[in-house]
Amino acid sequence: MRLMQSFFRAYPLRTALMLAALLLSALAEGVGLSVLLPLLNIALGTDSGVSLPGNEAATNDFEVTVRNALDSLGIAITLPNMLLVLVGGVALKSVFLLMAQRQVGYTAAQVGTDLRLQMLRAILHSKWEYFLHQPVGKLTNSLATEAQRSSQSFVNGATAITFLIQAVIYGAVAVALSWRASLAALVAGIVVIGLSHFLVRITRKAGKKQTTLLATLMALLTDTLQSVKPLKAMALEELTDNVLARAANQINKSLRRQVLSSAVLDSAQELMFTVFIALGIYVALEMFSMELPTVMVLVVALGRAFSFLGKVQKQYQKLAQGESAYWAMKGAIDEAEQAEEQLDGGITPTLQQxxxxxxxxxxxxxxxxxxxxxxxxxxxxxxxxxxxxxxxxxxxxxxxxxxxxxxxxxxxxxxxxxxxxxxxxxxxxxxxxxxxxxxxxxxxxxxxxxxxxxxxxxxxxxxxxxxxxxxxxxxxxxxxxxxxxxxxxxxxxxxxxxxxxxxxxxxxxxxxxxxxxxxxxxxxxxxxxxxxxxxxxxxxxxxxxxxxxxxxxxxxxxxxxxxxxxxxxxxxxxxxxxx
Ligand SMILES: Nc1ncnc2c1ncn2[C@@H]1O[C@H](COP(=O)(O)OP(=O)(O)O)[C@@H](O)[C@H]1O
Ligand SMILES: [Mg+2]
Incomplete structure (x- = not known):
């Protein structure tokens, strides 16, 4: 997450706007969700349809709080009303999420553009001797693939934060229903994330390798293309073909590893989360003899919290894949800026003598x-x-x-x-x-x-x-x-x-x-x-x-x-x- 910190420092206003929109969307979703329990009770016929003093219809403390809140807002607890609140919450959430995502998209584009311009300026203003040591292909690669991967990493990081906030909201609903069940779920979640973290590490390594290989390949490619005439004239193109093919194959190998670890993460996460949820349902119904509506809402809330937690890890995996491109580019920019040409003198030149x-x-x-x-x-x-x-x-x-x-x-x-x-x-x-x-x-x-x-x-x-x-x-x-x-x-x-x-x-x-x-x-x-x-x-x-x-x-x-x-x-x- 050092990457996200770096982005936040570079774009504080945009980040603040993005986070604000995300929090508002999460809040709206939370409101929508909170009526799920009264809704289920109505649907299952365990509710009289009238909010009686003392809330006899409520099955637990959380529902009492929700019903009181609705009461004070003058919203009667009826099926249409509950459905309206649910839909309204989701609609509001979607609007705020759209705003956040727009902000993410704009910022990502800005990240790519700024990196490209910084790189170009730094290189063009560097000392001649420094410039001479820079392979053109490496620069082209930075401007094309690395800037693109950096901006994608920003999107992944921001999306991970979005999902994390949503996981927290669902988690909070679950905690309100049963803190014990939620604590158990949190432990389970940490176990799943921890067990699959090695897959993220594999991806990060593959991403780093791709960064180096791509730079080498592009430098080689440009160099070769610039001197292709003598190569063709002496029928030496196979020689370079071999070298280029080797680099391209290495990239392919690292891509395969990355694809595999990402697919494994997908399946492994889902399986492990399902096992934990099944276990949870059994324990809640058989051992704690909890009410069915409560358990159902718990399953929905925890299931979604798990699913978002999984998505956070998936996004983090993607971020790990592209992150090295950002640091490579940042490093190259810093280095070129260090080598900036000094144009210090203030005297206007003349050539008369x-x-x-x-x-x-x-x-x-x-x-x-x-x-x-x-x-x-x-x-x-x-x-x-x-x-x-x-x-x-x-x-x-x-x-x-x-x-x-x-x-x-x-x-x-x-x-x-x-x-x-x-x-x-x-x-x-x-x-x-x-x-x-x-x-x-x-x-x-x-x-x-x-x-x-x-x-x-x-x-x-x-x-x-x-x-x-x-x-x-x-x-x-x-x-x-x-x-x-x-x-x-x-x-x-x-x-x-x-x-x-x-x-x-x-x-x-x-x-x-x-x-x-x-x-x-x-x-x-x-x-x-x-x-x-x-x-x-x-x-x-x-x-x-x-x-x-x-x-x-x-x-x-x-x-x-x-x-x-x-x-x-x-x-x-x-x-x-x-x-
Ligand atoms: N950027 C450089 N780095 C290291 N050595 C260089 C560089 N440019 C030129 N040289 C060396 O300096 C010497 C003079 O080069 P140059 O001024 O280009 O010669 P010329 O008289 O042919 O124009 C040569 O021996 C060359 O190898
Ligand atoms: Mg010369």
């Missing part, structure tokens, strides 16, 4: 990339970085973007350290083209605007022209409205690159960063990009990693990055330059 890296040292965990790296990128110029792969070129870009921070030294914008600068504002001034050009499964226009309503088709066209892409886009079936396929699969590598370059240019950045973004271009588009770069130079600063001749020849300065240090080389003067 230069971006400078001053004696920068940086290491990934223990892998040192630089120690004492210095370079200078003049504002308004085109700077090209070259160097062998793994030299740290992308790392330099990440430092400039503020995605990672130097262990020593500083990244300066017009002489001010990036640490003191409003990083978000800085990133808004940047157009960035990554090394892997992956598009969204959407139209070309959406891939460029990313849904920004400020950007019009004219802006998109202008950006595409600058990126040397307008010619091929306008010739496509559908033009700007063509859907590019999964990860942009319907376009060639070079076409994708130009779309992504257009995306980077559409917001009129003051700094354009290209990470090997021109590697897949044919001579014509290369010439178009080069022309664009020449045109843009002076109006904005460009920092490009490229081994492309055009980008090297158009550059104002070329830095060669090697062995953790950067040195200026002149375009065309070094044998390592160019293709």
């Amino acid at each position: 230069a971006i400078t890296l001053e004696n920068v040292a940086f290491a990934y965990d223990r892998h040192r990339v630089f120690s004492g790296l210095s370079l200078n990128i003049k504002a308004g110029s085109l700077t090209t970085l070259i160097g062998p792969s793994g030299a740290g070129k992308t790392t330099i870009l990440d430092l400039v973007l503020g995605l990672i921070r130097p262990d020593d030294g500083a990244v300066l914008l017009d002489g001010k350290s990036l640490q003191e600068i409003d990083i978000k504002a800085w990133r808004k001034m940047i157009g960035y083209v990554p090394q892997e050009t992956i598009l969204l499964h959407d139209t070309i226009e959406h891939n460029i605007t990313l849904g920004d309503p400020e950007l019009k088709s004219a802006d998109v066209e202008a950006a595409l022209r600058k990126a040397g892409a307008w010619e091929f886009v306008s010739a496509l079936p559908g033009g700007l409205d063509m859907v590019v396929g999964e990860r942009g699969g319907k376009l060639s590598g070079g076409q994708r690159q130009r779309i992504v370059i257009a995306r980077a240019l559409v917001n009129n950045p003051i700094l354009l960063i290209l990470d090997e973004a021109t590697s897949a271009l044919d001579p014509d588009s290369e010439a178009a990009i080069r022309q664009t770069m020449e045109d843009l130079k002076g109006r904005l600063s460009i920092l490009a990693i490229s081994h492309n001749k055009a980008m090297i020849q158009a550059a104002d300065q070329v830095y060669l990055l090697e062995n953790g240090s950067a040195r200026l080389v002149e375009a065309g003067s070094d044998s390592s330059l160019g293709k």
